[in-house]
Amino acid sequence: MYSQCFMFSIMIILINANQENKPIVLHIGGLFNTDNPFINNGQYDLQAAQMAISEINQRYYDLFNGHYILNLLSNNSKCDPIYAVDAFFHAIFRCPQLLFLVGTSCSNETKAVIQVADYYNLILFSHSTSSISQANETYSTLVRLSVSDENYNDARVAFIKYNNWSNVAILHQDSIEYSLMMAKLAKRLNESNINVILTQSASMTNLTSALQTLREKKARIVFINFDTSSRAIFFCEVYRTFNKPLRERYVWILTGNDYHLWNLSINNCTQKEIINSARGHIIIDSSYEIKPSSINPNTTAQQLQKHLHLNDHLDRQTLHAYDAIWVIALLIQASIKQQIPIEKFTYSSIDMRDQWLTLLEQIHFHGVSGPVSFRNHQRHAETLISQFQIDLKQEQQIQTIAEYSHILGLNTKCLTCRTLIWPGSIPVDTERSEVRRLVMNIVEIGLITTRCILGFALAMYFLTFNIINQ
Template identity: 30%
Template sequence: MILGSGCSEVAKTVSLAADLWNIVQVSYSASSPALSNREAYMSFFRTNVADSLYNYARLAIIKHYGWQRVATLHENQEAYSTAVNLFSELLATNGINLTTSESFTVEPGEQIDNLKEKGAWIIFGNFQEVMARKVFCEAYKKKLYGKNYAWFLLGKYSPRWWEVDDNSTSCTSQQIYTALDGYILTDSVPMSLYPDRPTISGHTSAEIAEVFRTRAEQDGLDDGHVTSYASDAYDAMWSIALALDQATKSPNDDSGNAAGPLHEFSYETRETREHFINTLSTLQFEGFSGSVSFTDAGDREGLIEIRQVIDGEETVVGHYSFHGDEQLGSDLNITDIQWPGGSPPKDETTEKIVFSTTPRLYLYVAGGLCAAGVLFASICLLATIILWERSAFYRASPLFLVLGLLGCIGMYVSIFLMGVSSDVIGPENQVLLCTVRSWTMTLSFCLAYGALFAKIYRAHKLLVSKANLWKPGGHFPLMFRSLMSLFLFCVIVLIVWTVWFPIQRDVVSSGNEVR
């Protein structure tokens, strides 16, 4: 049996070669979903959680918050592409809409633009640490962060990875952190949740962790970073030991094939290899990282830890227990996620049309002023009617005064109607209101201006002809015809406009605002 390799690409090559020599391989950190393909990697096992299994934790989170629209962004590498493809299938199976799936090779700028253009609010990312700095630099520039967004990434990044200065971005570490602050990650549990529970070795996880920290300090290692791999490596070695121990005790496997003692092992025979595979497939024990067992594909059925970056530090906010059920037979426990807006973001924008209308205060003020004008014009109109028969009024053509005052009253009314909007009378009456105030303003203007023009024109003719201004004459019919001609012309224009070119209601967007 072989322990390793930790790198997925190397593990693939080793597994293909090891199978030719009937050797079983157990890895502690190779996470590529491709290694779950039993047809290609028949004798591969791993004690770390495969990247594809994080998809179930992500799906559980999506269902927990009731999201129906999500997006993905991944780097163009086989490990990430395979995991995202499996995630897309899982989303489709569970009725979740994948808004867009973006991929990039070197620079993610265009893909970030696409995410924003397509309204992606819940984003799941699969990319390595170096690319993560580029992604969040672009997210900062394009404002793809804040209370309306939720970013989900894989774990395994180094502590405070955004502070690493590798000259790969044009952003400062603070700008990158501004964009990623509050992001959520899924990772395998670095240590059993029950530190005082005895493991297969007889020691508790707390005791093993203390030994590890002591050795790490002696060797000058960063225990916070190494521990996430150390527990899986520890359990991988125990898995191999238990399989070897079982091989010495069980002369036959479940199928009845002879396994033979270990000292009779041969690279040419497949019986011992099959025995190891069967033993590991049914193996279950309490390890440093928790309960250890394997799926039929050789993947670890481990506990997944959900963490969130809060104030620059990763804080545990929940756990997910995977049971291998395609219909999400799982146990999700989320407790302390801190959302920037105080509540989980929406998975899409809610379109709400808010009409821009005249403030009621302005309408009331304008209405009061118009009412004052109507009152004053009405008083003048009443006075004109009362004093109609007096010589001074009669010679001044009181009929035109009355028509002019009526036009002024109509203009005041039309000004008030101009301020009345759909929120007062209802959208269904908006077209009728527009038509009425157009007619009112036009005809009122014709009366008011026509009467004034007729009287001015009369005065002009009398002054030019040097006639007696106070002597009644034949000027009245000409004035009346001029006024009625203008009025009739306006009526004809309004009828043609109303019948053949009616007013239509159209909604024009003046911009969007995200709340």
């Protein structure tokens, strides 16, 4: 009997030891648009995040010393603020304790969710590439995987000054978010002694009148900010409003290299007309170079695309969803090194939340979307300036023309940089009317006077001859 008790005691000790060695599950909340017909990549974002979770859990011993594994609790936010907030509260009250949040694809639901997530001290890692009007100072728990529009303003100013332009105009989509972004750009331009001739919002219904206003104001260098679905429509309207000589005088400066996502099959213009109208436009974007990830050498953007069974271009937002999970993993790893008791986090743990936001500034790695690092909760990236060019074979190419960094400034001599090619002559920043006073010397005045007298005398001679011989 004593031997049986001894064996039973040994079994209890082994079971308890086994339970103690079992990794703790950390739950990550996810909000994705998985059935919205206008957001096609929501399902791909979710699959990319799940792929990252799977890879991290396979390496949980190396990453977390065998203490933790991750579990993604995803819900469908339907690109709707009401559904998104409802999904958030469902996760808060009916699911296990969440550690972080990942999402969402649409800026309107991101703003709605971050307002309540901030109250629960949950850090939201937004993988959305769309604009979010609120600054990070307003919602301290919002961390963006995409670069904010304001990050490009210094590069925009540097490019304008490099080309010796001093007058610009701004034309943007008619929404509060775009208005706020372009107001910051206008302020930055004015601070740099660059005159903003016009700042105007436009919808697709009054785009023609907006372009005519640009022409009346004689602006030639124009910052354009429309969403991807509207850009082909914009250049179609440019083609219909301006003739070719006038089109070649304009410089359109866009944000984001998304030409591959344009819908060129619209009713009012042919594909060739849209491309010819867009020829020569400038693109301001982040210098994300897609390379194998250093955190997981077996995964590249191409392999992620293959895993998702995608034949088309892999959207950057999907790459951000994958990298967002890895940011969380590395944040947990840093917390272990700092001996932060992660499993004791509750929705009232303000101190732990602030510690994580501080540690976030120390995280840097090369993800599938490019180099990932953060400054003031914003993703930090260098800026790439490119041009949409058409070669002699009429093939479209996006050519890099300059790089910009906050340390080195504008660099037009980079290895991949090419020369700017304008459709016509070198553009000027505004239409000018000049009145020039010509001064003739005495010899020129004498010759002209002599010719006038001779011409008058000859006319009188023929007139007299006609009267006499009539």
